[in-house]
Amino acid sequence: MADLFQDDPPPPARDDAPRDDAPLADRLRPRTLGEVIGQEHITGAEGAIGRMVAAGRLSSMILWGPPGTGKTSIARLLADSVGMRFISVSAVFSGVADLKKAFAEADRMAEAGQRTLLFVDEIHRFNRAQQDGFLPFVERGTVTLVGATTENPSFELNAALLSRAQVLILERLDHQALSALLDKAETLEGPLPLDEDARAALIASADGDGRFLLNQAETLYNAKIEAPLDPAGLGKFLQRRVAVYDKDREGHYNLISALHKSLRGSDPQASLYYLARMLTAGEEPLYVLRRLVRFASEDIGLADPQALSQCLAAKDAYEFLGSPEGELAIVQACLYCATAPKSNAAYAAQKAAFRSARETGSLMPPQNILNAPTKLMKDIGYGAGYSYDHNAEEGFSGDNYWPAEMEPQTYYTPVERGFERKVKERIAYWDKLRRERS
Structure with missing residues (x-):
């Protein structure tokens, strides 16, 4: 990590162009926020990052998401987008001494008018005391902190640190986003040696991880395979089981x-x-x-x-x-x-009731159960004769609630299983009372 904490200021411009022999994932790294795939909900014009970049000012943030979803790329591009100096440290390899050097250098650069974005990968791996060390530098604006984590920040990060940073959630890359990544790879390297089904299976096997997908693609390119592989051949070649998801799913x-x-x-x-x-x-x-x-x-x-x-x-x-x-x-x-005990009685009742509703149209309910909010409605009989069930014996009036033009229907027939056995007993009891009181 020594190269990240030089005493002399870094050059004003940073050349991120990857070498020709760099891994495929690095060569396809996005060069602008607009090229980031699958995270448009935060990088787009209406997203949190898009709005901050448009305003030219960044607040500290925690990028929370699965591996291979673009956290590091977004952090680098954020610094470029607002003209900030970029420093990257990893909680796996860095300690308190490294952070102190980074903060001291950021202080010197701030005096010269250069703001610093400090990207901390795997930030959840710093212990509570180490996380507390960020607070004074974040509060006085020495650095804009961008932390990346695959773990739930509410469990792994101090409440004090979270209160000073916005948590942005990166989504697992879906099929469309992963397919777009493969399209970029094929534009650069040529068609993959896969048929359509195997290509879909390769995407499914990535489990939302873009870097893993590109690493798998690079393995295929390096193998110089002549005939396109089907899903079975792909699974055998990669020595891992690949789900068969053909083109019509x-x-x-x-x-x-x-x-x-x-x-x-x-x-x-x-x-x-x-x-x-x-x-x-x-x-x-x-x-x-x-x-x-x-x-x-x-x-x-x-x-x-x-x-x-x-x-x-x-x-x-x-x-x-x-x-x-x-x-x-x-x-x-x-x-x-x-x-659990099974019953499709509610499902069958829904279909029957919906069919009946479509067939009967706009039949008026009986007047005694209509609402009467105005004097005129009361005068013409709305609500007249309604029996309030709570005042009836056993809390059951037995009134008729069906339109006059329609015979009572039976849509819901409970089964003799689980809780519905009790429901069936209740309905049978109410039917008995209704017959007696009619």
Whole structure:
């Protein structure tokens, strides 16, 4: 790290052009913020970084995101965009002495009118006392701190430091962003030796990590492969299992179908297997969670009302923890759904009720249950004769709530499983009272 802390001021301009023999990922490093792929929500004109750059002033920030999403590139480009001096240190290799040198040099440069952006990679690896050492220099503007971390800042960074920095979340690169990275690689190096299915499988295997994807691509280029590989050949060549996601996404839909049907069939072992297949293939965890939430309503419903709560809690836990810690919450929700009593009564009731609503149009409800906020409406009979159920015996009036032109319908038929057994008993009891009181 000695070259980062020279006593003499650095040259005013910095040549970032990579060598011709540099790794592919370095040669494709973005040269402007506009070239950063997949993080437009913060680098775009309406994003936090875009607005700061437009204003010409940066505040200290923590870049939180998975590996290979552009944290280091963004930090370098931020300094260039506002004409700041850039210093980079790594919490893995640097200690307090290195930081003191960096701060002292930043003080000298500030006196000469040159502002300093200090990029700290893996900032969460500094202990609490070391993190406290940043505070006075950040507060008086000696440096603008840009920290990078893959860990949840609320757990790993001091509250005092967090209060002086804005936390910006970098997203895992999606399929479209990773595909754009491969497009850039192919523009520079030529077509990859892959068919369309293998290219999609390579992207899926990257798990949102752009640098990993480009390293894999560079391995393929260096091998000088003549005939294009299919997914099986690619998996064998890279010595790692690669998910088969063909161009029409059949593999994707096959796996989600297998997961859904295994859950419906109350097989927790098979359900967990297909869940693992999807997540290890690079599927978006939030997509899997959306399917589990839907399953909880469609195939469990009121047979176990807690299933929906479990799935929504898993969604919250995953969004809070991220990968890989949050994936355990997804597993828990999957196992809960697989072992819960099943009922599609709510799903069937929805379809029947919606069909009936479309067929019956605009039938007026009976007048006794209409609201009457004005005198005229009361005078013409709105709300007249309404029976307040709480005043009735057993809290049940037995009134008719259906339009006069329509016979009462039965859409929801609970099953004899789980909590719906109790619901079925209640409905049967109310039907009995209704017949007696009519």
